[in-house]
Amino acid sequence: MQICTLAMRGLFLSLMRRATPAFRPWAAGAVFYLLGMPVYGNTPGNTPRAQQGPDPAIVAALGAVSPARVQATIEKLVSFHTRSTLSSGAPPAGAPSGQGIVAAREWIRGEFERYSQACGGCLEVKTDGFTEPAGDRVPKPTEIVNVYAILRGSDTEEAKRIVLVTGHYDSRNSDNDDAVAAAPGANDDASGTAVSLECARVLSRLKFPATIVFLTVAGEEQGLYGSAHFAKVVKEKMAKEQGWRLAAVLNNDIVGGDRSEGRNPDTVRVFSEGIPLSASADDVRRIRGLGGESDSASRQIARYIAETATTFDTGLKPTLVFRPDRYLRGGDHSAFNAQGFAGVRFTEYRENYNHQHQNVRTENGIEYGDLPKFVDYDYVAKVARLNAATLASLASAPAPPGNVRLQTKELQNDSTLTWDAVPRAANYEVLWRDTTSPTWDHWEPAGGETHATLKMSKDNVIFAVRSVDASGHRSLAVAPQPER
Numbered sequence: 001m002q003i004c005t006l007a008m009r010g011l012f013l014s015l016m017r018r019a020t021p022a023f024r025p026w027a028a029g030a031v032f033y034l035l036g037m038p039v040y041g042n043t044p045g046n047t048p049r050a051q052q053g054p055d056p057a058i059v060a061a062l063g064a065v066s067p068a069r070v071q072a073t074i075e076k077l078v079s080f081h082t083r084s085t086l087s088s089g090a091p092p093a094g095a096p097s098g099q100g101i102v103a104a105r106e107w108i109r110g111e112f113e114r115y116s117q118a119c120g121g122c123l124e125v126k127t128d129g130f131t132e133p134a135g136d137r138v139p140k141p142t143e144i145v146n147v148y149a150i151l152r153g154s155d156t157e158e159a160k161r162i163v164l165v166t167g168h169y170d171s172r173n174s175d176n177d178d179a180v181a182a183a184p185g186a187n188d189d190a191s192g193t194a195v196s197l198e199c200a201r202v203l204s205r206l207k208f209p210a211t212i213v214f215l216t217v218a219g220e221e222q223g224l225y226g227s228a229h230f231a232k233v234v235k236e237k238m239a240k241e242q243g244w245r246l247a248a249v250l251n252n253d254i255v256g257g258d259r260s261e262g263r264n265p266d267t268v269r270v271f272s273e274g275i276p277l278s279a280s281a282d283d284v285r286r287i288r289g290l291g292g293e294s295d296s297a298s299r300q301i302a303r304y305i306a307e308t309a310t311t312f313d314t315g316l317k318p319t320l321v322f323r324p325d326r327y328l329r330g331g332d333h334s335a336f337n338a339q340g341f342a343g344v345r346f347t348e349y350r351e352n353y354n355h356q357h358q359n360v361r362t363e364n365g366i367e368y369g370d371l372p373k374f375v376d377y378d379y380v381a382k383v384a385r386l387n388a389a390t391l392a393s394l395a396s397a398p399a400p401p402g403n404v405r406l407q408t409k410e411l412q413n414d415s416t417l418t419w420d421a422v423p424r425a426a427n428y429e430v431l432w433r434d435t436t437s438p439t440w441d442h443w444e445p446a447g448g449e450t451h452a453t454l455k456m457s458k459d460n461v462i463f464a465v466r467s468v469d470a471s472g473h474r475s476l477a478v479a480p481q482p483e484r
């Protein structure tokens with residue numbers, strides 16, 4: 001089937017090259033007529049990915065995600081006894097060396113460097129360190145260091161577009177100020193750290209036009225300090241000095257698939273903000289006017305993840321939860337959302353609170369503590385595959401179309417969308433859904449054009465536009481702004 005498609009494409013292209021310009025439309029029609037294929041807007045080279053099957057290079061990378069490697073990473077992180085951010089100072093008297101958060105972060109850095117050696121130095125391994133002054137949740141000035149690796153995009157311009165995966169490597173026990181007693185943090189959040197590391201290991205074998213950042217942060221348990229600092233550095237430094245455009249943040253926190261009763265190993269929750277945390281009063285007024293509460297850039301990432309799970313076999317069907325985080329709770333993605341970056345949170349379907357933020361102990365026959373034995377490594381590997389598939393798809397795709405507009409000058413039942421072309425896009429697609437539907441249920445190719453008119457009313461559905469490259473990699477969808 002694939003060979004047949006390629007042969008047809010070859011025949012088509014050679015005929016089109018030979019045909020004179022005036023003859024080309026006829027030649028195209030004749031070729032399709034002879035092959036019994038329908039003639040429609042897009043060219044055969046632009047067959048959407050869903051019709052082509054998943055990108056084989058990405059499938060191969062996902063196949064390399066290893067539950068055994070995930071297990072080794074989590075057990076190693078637990079072996080540091082505590083990864084309390086407050087253990088970054090001089091170790092307490094009698095504490096064995098090689099324990100605590102400093103040893104843990106040095107090990108993480110070493111892992112990134114090892115992956116980099118395996119791909120000929122393809123990763124840039126870096127740290128982002130600072131001293132958090134004493135405050136309510138940090139009793140004394142405390143060193144916090146984020147460790148990350150950059151897989152730089154192969155296209156100079158597109159390399160400025162960044163997709164990022166993160167997890168927090170710090171841990172805690174029952175007392176958040178306790179930097180001495182055991183705080184294994186196997187699920188919270190060695191599991192998320194393992195996802196970031198495993199994505200780095202398997203994706204560093206590939207090259208992408210856009211850049212992927214594999215991040216691990218500290219200070220989460222004290223108040224998202226590490227991610228808040230990193231998000232600010234991106235906004236105030238990387239964006240200005242290097243032109244970084246951070247397009248998507250995937251935060252993994254508590255993705256261990258706790259093995260207790262009531263769990264669901266076939267799904268992972270994906271939390272996304274509706275009205276952006278960074279929205280100004282004017283933004284909120286505009287969003288309210290458009291009924292755009294469910295079309296933030298973060299929510300488009302959630303929808304993208306849902307679609308990615310249907311394209312690639314990761315073993316997980318994500319459950320989209322349309323709220324910023326668990327009820328009244330927060331995580332590292334919120335720190336990025338606060339700086340105006342789109343980002344979502346992955347968390348297992350059902351948490352066991354005996355196994356997080358607890359001193360390791362047994363009371364009345366109940367085991368407390370965040371221990372490796374409660375973690376399902378196959379589950380963490382599935383979450384890593386879904387993250388890797390999403391990162392790889394986003395980094396392969398062209399940038400989303402720019403300046404997407406819905407024409408509203410005239411009252412009419414047709415809907416016309418316009419947008420700006422972006423480099424490497426071979427095709428654009430218009431998507432739509434009922435206003436009550438969570439996901440993009442319909443789409444139609446718009447060819448290489450930068451406008452489309454659809455025979456349906458903008459009053460009844462929600463539209464978006466996305467870019468597609470010649471191999472079928474799709475960008476994030478962009479909901480339009482009205483053009484009067």
Ligand SMILES: [Zn+2]
Pocket residue numbers: 168188189220253254
């Ligand atoms: Zn956590």
